[in-house]
Amino acid sequence: MMWVLAGFTGLLIAIHMAQPRFKRQKLSAARFFADLPRAVQGRKTLRPGNPLKSRPLYPQLLILLLLLAALYSIQELRAAAPTTGVGLWILVDTSASMSTRQDGMTRMELARQEAGRLVSQAQARSQDHPFCARLTAFDMELREFVPAAQDALLIQGNLERMEHRPLGTDLSLLQNAIRQMSLQTNAQCPITHVLVITDLHAPEWVMNEATRTVIWVDVAKPVDNLGILSVQAARDPLTGLVRKVKLELVTYGLPPSNPKVEVSDPSGKLVLDHNLEWGSGNVWLGEFAVATAGLYHVQITPGDAYAYDDQVTISVDTAQLIHVDWQLADRSLFEQLGWIQDTDRPQLRVLPLGSTINDLPTLLVGNLYDLPAGPKIQIRYFYEGSVLLNDLNFDVLESLGLSGLSIPNGFTPVLQSQDEQIWLAQRSTPPAAIVPGLPTFTEDNLGKVSITIFFNAVRWLLQEKPLEPLYTLTSPAQPDPGVNRFALHPNEGNTGLPSVSYGDVNAIEPTPVIGQSDPVWPSFLALAALLFALERTLFIFGGQKWR
Amino acid sequence: MSTLLKTLPVSRSFLQRYRVQAQRRHQLSPMGQHLRQRQGHSLEYREHVEYTPGDDIRHVDWRASARFGDDKLLVRRFVAEESLSLVISLDARPSMRQPEDTAKLQVAAWIAEALARITLYGGDTVILHRLFDPQDGRAWRLSGQRDATHVYPRLCNLLEKESNSTEVNLKPLHDQLPPTAAWFILSDFYFDLDDQARLLAQRISTAQQGWRWIVLLDLNSWPYEKSKLPEGAYKILGPGVSTQGNDIQLQNMTLQEVEAKIYHHKETFKNMIPRAGYEYLTWEWPAHAFKPAEFFTQRFGQDNRLNRLFVRQA
Numbered sequence: 001m002m003w004v005l006a007g008f009t010g011l012l013i014a015i016h017m018a019q020p021r022f023k024r025q026k027l028s029a030a031r032f033f034a035d036l037p038r039a040v041q042g043r044k045t046l047r048p049g050n051p052l053k054s055r056p057l058y059p060q061l062l063i064l065l066l067l068l069a070a071l072y073s074i075q076e077l078r079a080a081a082p083t084t085g086v087g088l089w090i091l092v093d094t095s096a097s098m099s100t101r102q103d104g105m106t107r108m109e110l111a112r113q114e115a116g117r118l119v120s121q122a123q124a125r126s127q128d129h130p131f132c133a134r135l136t137a138f139d140m141e142l143r144e145f146v147p148a149a150q151d152a153l154l155i156q157g158n159l160e161r162m163e164h165r166p167l168g169t170d171l172s173l174l175q176n177a178i179r180q181m182s183l184q185t186n187a188q189c190p191i192t193h194v195l196v197i198t199d200l201h202a203p204e205w206v207m208n209e210a211t212r213t214v215i216w217v218d219v220a221k222p223v224d225n226l227g228i229l230s231v232q233a234a235r236d237p238l239t240g241l242v243r244k245v246k247l248e249l250v251t252y253g254l255p256p257s258n259p260k261v262e263v264s265d266p267s268g269k270l271v272l273d274h275n276l277e278w279g280s281g282n283v284w285l286g287e288f289a290v291a292t293a294g295l296y297h298v299q300i301t302p303g304d305a306y307a308y309d310d311q312v313t314i315s316v317d318t319a320q321l322i323h324v325d326w327q328l329a330d331r332s333l334f335e336q337l338g339w340i341q342d343t344d345r346p347q348l349r350v351l352p353l354g355s356t357i358n359d360l361p362t363l364l365v366g367n368l369y370d371l372p373a374g375p376k377i378q379i380r381y382f383y384e385g386s387v388l389l390n391d392l393n394f395d396v397l398e399s400l401g402l403s404g405l406s407i408p409n410g411f412t413p414v415l416q417s418q419d420e421q422i423w424l425a426q427r428s429t430p431p432a433a434i435v436p437g438l439p440t441f442t443e444d445n446l447g448k449v450s451i452t453i454f455f456n457a458v459r460w461l462l463q464e465k466p467l468e469p470l471y472t473l474t475s476p477a478q479p480d481p482g483v484n485r486f487a488l489h490p491n492e493g494n495t496g497l498p499s500v501s502y503g504d505v506n507a508i509e510p511t512p513v514i515g516q517s518d519p520v521w522p523s524f525l526a527l528a529a530l531l532f533a534l535e536r537t538l539f540i541f542g543g544q545k546w547r
Numbered sequence: 548m549s550t551l552l553k554t555l556p557v558s559r560s561f562l563q564r565y566r567v568q569a570q571r572r573h574q575l576s577p578m579g580q581h582l583r584q585r586q587g588h589s590l591e592y593r594e595h596v597e598y599t600p601g602d603d604i605r606h607v608d609w610r611a612s613a614r615f616g617d618d619k620l621l622v623r624r625f626v627a628e629e630s631l632s633l634v635i636s637l638d639a640r641p642s643m644r645q646p647e648d649t650a651k652l653q654v655a656a657w658i659a660e661a662l663a664r665i666t667l668y669g670g671d672t673v674i675l676h677r678l679f680d681p682q683d684g685r686a687w688r689l690s691g692q693r694d695a696t697h698v699y700p701r702l703c704n705l706l707e708k709e710s711n712s713t714e715v716n717l718k719p720l721h722d723q724l725p726p727t728a729a730w731f732i733l734s735d736f737y738f739d740l741d742d743q744a745r746l747l748a749q750r751i752s753t754a755q756q757g758w759r760w761i762v763l764l765d766l767n768s769w770p771y772e773k774s775k776l777p778e779g780a781y782k783i784l785g786p787g788v789s790t791q792g793n794d795i796q797l798q799n800m801t802l803q804e805v806e807a808k809i810y811h812h813k814e815t816f817k818n819m820i821p822r823a824g825y826e827y828l829t830w831e832w833p834a835h836a837f838k839p840a841e842f843f844t845q846r847f848g849q850d851n852r853l854n855r856l857f858v859r860q861a
Contacts, residue, residue, distance in 0.1 A: 025776065028643070028651065028768055
């Protein structure tokens, strides 16, 4: 836009310079100039000196430029926004802990009441200055309910739509959002104050926040709660099957009278029915065995103020077994281990030595055990620290008289004989191992060594691709608890903490809006008007002398 | 557009002092200057007397001298007019209304008003006359002290109307120029040198025959206007040129050329007057900014030629 102004200025000067610059002079002896030769050189000669002599041009040009700058400023800055007022951003906690009941109502209901009351107070504090408010819910995400409202009533009406959700709380969302706001200008509702209504303590960064005034209202009161803190599965390391489920229960405040934990199996039979007793600590550990696949339901009785941690449902099924791409001809061990054949998404590939391998954890099996035993051969080199050598008796190994393996490039020898025969090898990335052969399951030294080597390799390879967890936590994408999806977010069940608030709505004062600048177009207009008045006054009183 | 004339910037007491000082300053002088005297020259014959050295040779009556013989010369004696008739003709053409801030017409009006009032204070007669534009060509006759207060309004009436007419207005003067009257013509003499100018020149010439004192007062504003023309390009506007003006690149040589043309123009007019028995006075404008009232007051008080109008012989 400034280029347009500059171009316009240049055009005006050029037009002025192109005008015939004959000074008009009225004389009584004008008739005696009639016969003189006409001036030709003076016509329309662009001489740089002329604009400098033209007093009227420059004031008029300056006035015109100021008026144009004023118009430009109006469009670019959109100076209709107020510069001093109250813009209140209300953030209401809708996490799982807001379902806690206290004083006959949930914390969510209490938060809605507080928010409605405080927004009216804040509007009253704005006095005659502009007021606006924004309503947002937060838990594990920010959800906008009202982007901008000039009246507290609109905010209060939308508070009723807010409900708690079985999700955790991410305070970093608030901190980042408040700090990011200082870099932005919300033209609808410039924010001067932030009001957070939650059942969490006011964190330290609230007190140190320099960009906006943050008022933190903690509506929580300590209430007793007994609930499930964690659920862990004990799995067979080779099959992946859940064999046991370990429970961790916690109590905040006083435990209820006669608390009990009950676990029912897929048939409905109670596999755990335990009266809970508390000692010096507030954590109880227990477990139950998983005999068959199906749904297992864990329930704590009696119910209390916070319900999301009182029960969970666990599903144990074959999807949790180990999936293996078994390509050896001998499938007896595969069937014996109860693995699931899976060529699409296996956790482990078991291939004959010499096969083409990919990025999946791969066990390459040789055939050394099938070959005639040779004389005793001493071990020349071993890869110290390799998991493949766990619990191996080197003397027994040397007595087997094994031949050597031909290993492909990229593998590191783990066990090598004096005559440089390689009996074990491994690769770290991607993980792979080479073993002499399948376990023989004989009663001699070969049987013991072959079993040890094989399962060392399998354990090492399976840990690189862990099994899916027993359960997941609820998320904004899947907020409802269900089978193997629990609302056991950290700290949500910790209902025994006293409230810690910060700030006071009654301290709200109209504040200059950060990021907004005072409109500048009135200054340009005033200067143009002043210059115009001065120029006209000088002309009226000075007349031709001034010009 | 009318020219508003300002009132005379000097007081009545100034004018009365002016008349007294004029009478003390001057003595009788030879023929050719108008003097008010008890025994002098008029058209009324009184007697013949013998010529004595110093008498005006033009008044020798050759016929009577021949009759008497004896080689004696006889000189006619006349009865002098008791009262003065002052005729003031003012040029009110457009060029006289320039320069705008120090108009020649304004100064001419002040000269006319001052001379007229002094004349009227002495009980004499004044005729105020507009030199050009006979369509409005009246002549106001004022006489005696009582008419002194009417001078300014009569001048405004005569001069306020602008006119581009170059037709000389001589008819009102036919019976307003008695012998021995004084006739002041106030002009810048920028008018066209055409038939009208010749008529005026002829009238000036014939007026001299009745022992009238003819004064051509040239109001010359050229030095002042010249001072406002430094070198450069100008669009010259004014009387006698078209409304588009003349685009001139001025240099020193140009101004000298213009000055020469002005001088030549005025000389040409003077040469049109057959008889040279008139006085040509010049009031030059200063070549710098000035206040017209101060200029008039100083110039009028110091001009020894104008105040001879009021000299009287005891």
